[in-house]
Amino acid sequence: MKVVVIGGTGLIGSNVVTRLGEDGHEAVAAAPSTGVDTITGTGVREVLAGADVLVDVSNSPSFADDDVLAFFRTATTTLVEAARAEGVGHYVALSVVGAERAPESGYLRAKVVQEQLIRESGLSHSLVHATQFYEFAGGIADSATADGVVTLPDGGVQPVAATDVAATVARTSVGTPRDGVLEIGGPEVFGMDEWIRTVLTARNDPRTVVTDPAARYFGTRLDAKTLLPGPDALVGEVRLADWLTT
Template sequence: MKIVVIGGTGLIGSKLVARFGEHGHEAVVASPSTGVNTLTGEGVKEVLLGADVLVDVSNSPSFADDDVLAFFRTSTENLVEAAKEAGVGHYVALSVVGTERSPQLGYFRAKVVQEALIRGSGLPYSLVHATQFFEFAEAIAGTSMVDGVVRLPDVGVQPIAAEDVAAAVGRTAVGKPLDGMLEVAGPEQLGFAEWIRTVLTARNDPREVVADSEGRYFGAELDADALLPRDGAQLGQISLADWLAQAR
């Protein structure tokens, strides 16, 4: 099976390429560094020739609201057009749990647009919604500093290891198209502040982390369950403690 991985050099993409190769599939890395630019369309049609599956785990280089919307709209339009022309049999895209529940977040709005384009393409597809990655904890802390303190919304999260995300996307890619959405999450529900504090403590980072009823996530106020998976989500195997132990 020929599987083209858009964003194949990134955190999830590189893990997917390795997994597909180990299972005997032809995994093709597609990214600007390999001559495939989904924004300009350069190399997109060529890389998809003969592909059975397209897996899109790419991300916008800028998270500014207008930039991320332009990225996902333009990239997905180019990918859909090329996938149709190439006769791709399965379009798989990685998205985020809660996109449809938090339209106040510009990134989530952009992902909703991406998903709508895929749903409306007529191509067989699967959407994998994942919760926040363990690997992003320190970056989230950095964007949540207020007067020297990491202030986070007083909400629950169920973060997941990137390895478990890659496993879920990989299983989906080699299976039958869902023509729908699958949610994946970590095995434990935690408080947002609890999660970030645990990671920073393990990293010997002395920053104070507090749960604040006025806290914001990338500038947005969140409902209590905005970032949590719904019933029926697939759960990963790697706990936060296991991930921290492996990451040392």
Template sequence: MRVVVIGGTGLIGSKVVAWLEGRGHDAVVAAPSTGVNTITGKGLTEVARGADVLVDVSNSPSFADDDVLAFFRTSTANLIGAAQGSGIGHYVALSVVGADRAPDSGYLRAKAAQEQLIRDSRLHHSLVLATQFYEFAAGIADAATTDGVVRLPPGAVRPVAAADVADLVARTAVGPPLDGVVEIGGPEVFGLDTWIRTFLAAKGDPRTAVTDPRARYFGTVPDERTLVPGPGAVTGRVRLADWLAG
């Protein structure tokens, strides 16, 4: 099977490519560094030609509200056009659990817009919605730091290892289109504040993590269900303690 992986050099994309190649599939790495630009459209027609599946695990270079919305709208529209023009039979995209439940977050609002564009395209598709990656803990802490103090709301999260997410994305890509959604979260539930506090302690980071019910997580204040997958979600295998130890 020939699978084009948009964002194939990134955290998830590189793992998806390795999974596919390890099982005998023809994985095509598509990224600006390989001459494919989803914003300008450069290289899209060529890389999509002859492909069976298109996997989009790319991300915006800027998380500013207007920038990230423009990125996902433009990039997704161009990818849909390339998929339709080449006759690709399965469009797989990675998004975020709860994106449609957090309109105050510019990033999650943009991901929700991406999901809707794909649904409206009439392409056979699968949307893989993941919770926050363990690998994002440092960035989350940095974004929440003011004057050396990390302030985070206590809303529930089920963080997951990037390897588990990549595994599900790859398995979804080589399976039949869902024409719907599959969710994945980690095996444990934490408060967002507790997760980041645990991460900082494990890394020897001296910053204090404070629980603040008014603090925002990328623009939104999550509650106990905003960022948590629903019943029937796939459960990742890697526990937080094991990931930290590894």
């Protein structure tokens, strides 16, 4: 199969491209650095010519509410129109577990808009919902830090290794379209505060993590299950302790 990976030079995308190539597929990494821009439309039709599958694992360069909404709305509209025009048979997009349950978060609202555009496109599709990546722990800590103190809620999280997410996206891309959602999370459940505290301790980071149930996670309040996948979710193989050693 020819699989075009939008965001194919990033954390997940580069891994997806490598995996698909190793399995004998023609995997094409598409990104602004390769001449493909989903905001302006430059190079999109050209890279999708002859493609069997479109995988979108791209992300907004800005997480400001208006910016991220504009990014996903514009990019997804561009991709949907190009996929229709080029006869792409399967549209795969990476999204976030619980996005629809967290409307106070501008980022997660934007992901819901992205998914809606894909669902309404008429294209065969698969939406892979992943939990927070282990690799995001540092950024989460930084976003919640003031005066050397990290203040986070204790809502439940089931973080996952990026490699496990990439493997799921790659398998899904060459499988039968689900026309629905597939969830993946890690093998362990933590409180958000507990997860970040564990990572910072392992890295000898001197910041203190303070638990505040009312603290917001990228603009939204979390309860015990807001960000947790359902019982039918795939479970990644890499445990947090093992990831921390690598």
